[in-house]
Amino acid sequence: AQSVTQLGSHVSVSEGALVLLRCNYSSSVPPYLFWYVQYPNQGLQLLLKYTTGATLVKGINGFEAEFKKSETSFHLTKPSAHMSDAAEYFCAVRFAFFGNEKLTFGTGTRLTIIP
Amino acid sequence: DARVTQTPRHKVTEMGQEVTMRCQPILGHNTVFWYRQTMMQGLELLAYFRNRAPLDDSGMPKDRFSAEMPDATLATLKIQPSEPRDSAVYFCASGPGPGDSPLHFGNGTRLTVT
Numbered sequence: 103a104q105s106v107t108q109l110g111s112h113v114s115v116s117e118g119a120l121v122l123l124r125c126n127y128s129s130s131v132p133p134y135l136f137w138y139v140q141y142p143n144q145g146l147q148l149l150l151k152y153t154t155g156a157t158l159v160k161g162i163n164g165f166e167a168e169f170k171k172s173e174t175s176f177h178l179t180k181p182s183a184h185m186s187d188a189a190e191y192f193c194a195v196r197f198a199f200f201g202n203e204k205l206t207f208g209t210g211t212r213l214t215i216i217p
Numbered sequence: 218d219a220r221v222t223q224t225p226r227h228k229v230t231e232m233g234q235e236v237t238m239r240c241q242p243i244l245g246h247n248t249v250f251w252y253r254q255t256m257m258q259g260l261e262l263l264a265y266f267r268n269r270a271p272l273d274d275s276g277m278p279k280d281r282f283s284a285e286m287p288d289a290t291l292a293t294l295k296i297q298p299s300e301p302r303d304s305a306v307y308f309c310a311s312g313p314g315p316g317d318s319p320l321h322f323g324n325g326t327r328l329t330v331t
Binding site for chain 1: 221248250259260262265267273308310312314315316317319320321322323324325327
């Protein structure tokens, strides 16, 4: 069965520290992988996506993610957290079987930045 | 920047009343999705359309919810009658199709049923 798991519903880091948000997926077909960010009272905004090719993907706001097929992971990182990064982050997967358009979302990780 | 537009942004209604939420997808996108977000359940897919045809509404309570696309520029989600447990944020998203194309989300309709 295809699924996506985000480890840690809440993560707190100090301003300037490394941000690491974890995402693992389970799939029998190649996945397309996405990270979205949601700020309060707003919709989900695309941070970055992985398709094929380079496994390290750079996104907006200094975030990047690395696709590791052997670990079925797509963890999101940022070298130095900023107060404005406080938000909820969702990993999403589109499983690449014919005609599939649906995104499967993880349960989200709320990121808190400590001044 | 092209955006998905949802109206209203907020809706407060009494139990038993009809609620209609509207969504204008991005021009040229041929898929439209309705999601519901709550603290307890997270993001739930309610229904989705391709080229205005409903493809999957298995996530939607059939007895009270209905989703339609009268034309390519408008998607609607109706609840009749509404119940307090329907209180949530409802998101519309549109996309250009399968593969690596992401979904684009509106800012949601926050529904409160008293």
